Amino acid sequence: xxxxxxxxxxxxxxxxxxxxxxxxxxxxxxxxxxxxxxxxxxxxxxxxxxxxxxxxxxxxxxxxxxxxxxxxxxxxxxxxxxxxxxxxxxxxxxxxxxxxxxxxxxxxxxxxxxxxxxxxxxxxxxxxxxxxxxxxxxxxxxxxxxxxxxxxxxxxxxxxxxxxxxxxxxxxxxxxxxxxxxxxxxxxxxxxxxxxxxxxxxxxxxxxxxxxxxxxxxxxxxxxxxxxxxxxxxxxxxxxxxxxxxxxxxxxxxxxxxxxxxxxxxxxxxxxxxxxxxxxxxxxxxxxxxxxxxxxxxxxxxxxxxxxxxxxxxxxxxxxxxxxxxxxxxxxxxxxxxxxxxxxxxxxxxxxxxxxxxxxxxxxxxxxxxxxxxxxxxxxxxxxxxxxxxxxxxxxxxxxxxxxxxxxxxxxxxxxxxxxxxxxxxxxxxxxxxxxxxxxxxxxxxxxxxxxxxxxxxxxxxxxxxxxxxxxxxxxxxxxxxxxxxxxxxxxxxxxxxxxxxxxxxxxxxxxxxxxxxxxxxxxxxxxxxxxxxxxxxxxxxxxxxxxxxxxxxxxxxxxxxxxxxxxxxxxxxxxxxxxxxxxxxxxxxxxxxxxxxxxxxxxxxxxxxxxxxxxxxxxxxxxxxxxxxxxxxxxxxxxxxxxxxxxxxxxxxxxxxxxxxxxxxxxxxxxxxxxxxxxxxxxxxxxxxxxxxxxxxxxxxxxxxxxx
Amino acid sequence: xxxxxxxxxxxxxxxxxxxxxxxxxxxxxxxxxxxxxxxxxxxxxxxxxxxx
Numbered sequence: 087x088x089x090x091x092x093x094x095x096x097x098x099x100x101x102x103x104x105x106x107x108x109x110x111x112x113x114x115x116x117x118x119x120x121x122x123x124x125x126x127x128x129x130x131x132x133x134x135x136x137x138x139x140x141x142x143x144x145x146x147x148x149x150x151x152x153x154x155x156x157x158x159x160x161x162x163x164x165x166x167x168x169x170x171x172x173x174x175x176x177x178x179x180x181x182x183x184x185x186x187x188x189x190x191x192x193x194x195x196x197x198x199x200x201x202x203x204x205x206x207x208x209x210x211x212x213x214x215x216x217x218x219x220x221x222x223x224x225x226x227x228x229x230x231x232x233x234x235x236x237x238x239x240x241x242x243x244x245x246x247x248x249x250x251x252x253x254x255x256x257x258x259x260x261x262x263x264x265x266x267x268x269x270x271x272x273x274x275x276x277x278x279x280x281x282x283x284x285x286x287x288x289x290x291x292x293x294x295x296x297x298x299x300x301x302x303x304x305x306x307x308x309x310x311x312x313x314x315x316x317x318x319x320x321x322x323x324x325x326x327x328x329x330x331x332x333x334x335x336x337x338x339x340x341x342x343x344x345x346x347x348x349x350x351x352x353x354x355x356x357x358x359x360x361x362x363x364x365x366x367x368x369x370x371x372x373x374x375x376x377x378x379x380x381x382x383x384x385x386x387x388x389x390x391x392x393x394x395x396x397x398x399x400x401x402x403x404x405x406x407x408x409x410x411x412x413x414x415x416x417x418x419x420x421x422x423x424x425x426x427x428x429x430x431x432x433x434x435x436x437x438x439x440x441x442x443x444x445x446x447x448x449x450x451x452x453x454x455x456x457x458x459x460x461x462x463x464x465x466x467x468x469x470x471x472x473x474x475x476x477x478x479x480x481x482x483x484x485x486x487x488x489x490x491x492x493x494x495x496x497x498x499x500x501x502x503x504x505x506x507x508x509x510x511x512x513x514x515x516x517x518x519x520x521x522x523x524x525x526x527x528x529x530x531x532x533x534x535x536x537x538x539x540x541x542x543x544x545x546x547x548x549x550x551x552x553x554x555x556x557x558x559x560x561x562x563x564x565x566x567x568x569x570x571x572x573x574x575x576x577x578x579x580x581x582x583x584x585x586x587x588x589x590x591x592x593x594x595x596x597x598x599x600x601x602x603x604x605x606x607x608x609x610x611x612x613x614x615x616x617x618x619x620x621x622x623x624x625x626x627x628x629x630x631x632x633x634x635x636x637x638x639x640x641x642x643x644x645x646x647x648x649x650x651x652x653x654x655x656x657x658x659x660x661x662x663x664x665x666x667x668x669x670x671x672x673x674x675x676x677x678x679x680x681x682x683x684x685x686x687x688x689x690x691x692x693x694x695x696x697x698x699x700x701x702x703x704x705x706x707x708x709x710x711x712x713x714x715x716x717x718x719x720x721x722x723x724x725x726x727x728x729x730x731x732x733x734x735x736x737x738x739x740x741x742x743x744x745x746x747x748x749x750x751x752x753x754x755x756x757x758x759x760x761x762x763x764x765x766x767x768x769x770x771x772x773x774x775x776x777x778x779x780x781x782x783x784x785x786x787x788x789x790x791x792x793x794x795x
Numbered sequence: 796x797x798x799x800x801x802x803x804x805x806x807x808x809x810x811x812x813x814x815x816x817x818x819x820x821x822x823x824x825x826x827x828x829x830x831x832x833x834x835x836x837x838x839x840x841x842x843x844x845x846x847x
Binding site: 245309592 | 843
């Protein structure tokens with residue numbers, strides 16, 4: 087048979103690889119910066135763009151979509167060509183994908199710092215960027231499938247299945263979660279409200295972890311681990327079971343982020359059951375990875391690539407053991423809203439994603455530049471800095487989470503709460519300091535890697551087009567007796583459809599009933615839409631990322647009811663586009679904040695939190711006192727809300743600004759009584775209006791009435 | 796206010812659960828059967844794809 091000659095495109099791999107290194111460092115720097123703000127609030131510089139609430143989404147987005155995203159594309163573009171024995175389908179699409187993705191990252195960085203956010207975690211980007219993501223993702227998909235279809239290898243290796251599942255599921259998640267109604271060029275409201283918004287968001291959020299941070303990286307593991315160890319994967323059978331079980335089960339587990347909230351009980355239980363089941367495929371995958379190295383552990387001692395992979399896979403195992411544990415209600419009651427969750431995700435992020443990315447880069451760069459790694463010793467130092475960094479990061483945070491949760495739940499013998507919220511925060515500040523040291527060590531390691539790779543690049547010569555040859559794929563005469571899965575493996579499109587069905591089932595079962603019963607969500611008669619001023623104030627709350635530190639969800643626990651007030655009901659959130667339940671309590675819950683303090687307290691507290699509560703670690707929000715509220719958007723905001731079903735009276739948008747000023751002036755007058763002079767159109771006034779409203783509606787009626795619509 | 800009975804309000808809701816469970820179990824059984832009956836040589840060949 088005639089062998090065909092062709093070239094692998096290394097240039098696109100190089101571009102994505104460089105982007106990976108750059109955004110690793112950028113994302114980690116942002117992370118370190120926000121970590122320092124926990125014990126040195128002045129590190130916010132008192133500027134809006136560098137304050138925690140805006141910088142934290144920048145950190146998470148940079149790590150997930152810029153660092154890990156570029157890492158995935160690096161690995162996919164390298165391995166896919168080789169597994170399919172062909173060049174990428176279209177160089178043009180490759181480069182469109184590359185520049186499109188980098189443009190999205192740049193736009194994300196700018197808009198997030200400017201405060202343009204949807205207020206939904208890990209999906210903060212506003213609607214024009216959401217559309218751009220969809221377009222670039224589709225371009226990637228065409229390129230991916232085009233390459234698979236013109237391959238010279240009969241079988242689709244298991245890594246490719248993981249890539250296919252990643253592509254199709256991320257597309258589905260992104261589209262469903264991004265339904266939003268644009269108000270202005272950079273402001274939109276989530277299509278969903280309250281409980282439904284929360285369910286969709288965490289169905290998305292959890293599966294972003296599953297299908298952006300896990301499945302593609304598993305694909306990379308199944309390719310690069312055998313390559314680096316120079317032996318096939320331990321059990322190919324296990325990898326097949328691993329794949330189907332993982333994608334089938336993962337998609338269901340989202341509601342475990344909402345245990346003890348106002349989410350319907352059945353959905354919570356569903357999430358828990360599937361989360362527990364998830365341990366089986368996850369550990370199957372981990373063991374498959376580790377056993378691949380059986381009899382080759384001597385190589386691990388020598389080779390930095392394998393060292394990184396072993397720790398990465400171990401961290402994957404730890405995180406996926408911990409995940410199901412955290413989704414047990416009794417454990418979740420302790421862990422949720424604390425730093426425990428942050429420690430958990432960083433075992434995954436720093437250990438699994440970070441170390442897999444580093445391993446891959448150390449493997450790829452010498453090969454693509456036809457040379458050896460500049461310094462093995464530096465790489466080994468990077469490995470130890472990283473490993474110690476992870477431990478120093480995670481252990482203090484586990485400790486902090488556990489301690490704080492127990493303090494929250496402590497009562498005196500007289501039945502009073504034993505600790506003020508602030509005491510539980512100041513108590514764990516030493517842990518925050520240690521955590522940032524761990525992060526700094528990890529970052530230092532990454533910088534060492536950048537230097538090492540730079541030197542490697544300098545000493546080698548880049549092979550832009552790697553020559554290869556393979557016989558073409560000839561159409562076989564169909565052998566009658568063929569097993570269906572083997573047939574499937576040769577049919578990427580069928581594979582795509584089947585993966586979509588598998589993940590869609592979970593999504594539909596989980597989401598549909600909540601939507602069907604929309605009319606049955608117990609509405610509370612006294613819960614009314616926000617006034618125009620409160621709505622504007624709420625948007626400021628979203629803009630400043632208050633939800634990154636404050637929850638608005640009182641769980642039905644004795645301590646939470648004692649500390650914050652009546653537990654939260656599903657019917658209270660029906661006008662919340664988007665929901666703002668939050669996922670972490672660095673500050674206290676705000677679900678019943680309305681009416682707790684006078685207006686002047688909030689004014690002074692925003693200007694300098696430490697003047698009202700000494701020792702507080704909340705940043706100052708000085709600009710809110712000076713910024714003039716933009717009332718030009720009020721009418722369109724009311725209109726958008728009406729479209730979403732919020733029952734404002736007809737024509738209300740026309741008088742909205744008049745109502746807004748009326749309420750603003752009354753707050754300004756109120757402040758004046760406490761000797762605070764402020765114009766009624768300052769942003770702080772709108773924010774105070776919102777804060778004073780939260781959770782008040784059901785207080786208004788002593789006896790809440792449940793109405794079934 | 797009770798939130799636990801939402802799903803009961805959908806007509807014929809049990810079918811959701813039954814179908815999904817059925818698909819899951821069937822798919823799984825067929826897949827696992829295939830995996831363990833598959834030809835050893837083929838499996839070996841596939842697992843060596845990255846090494847060529």
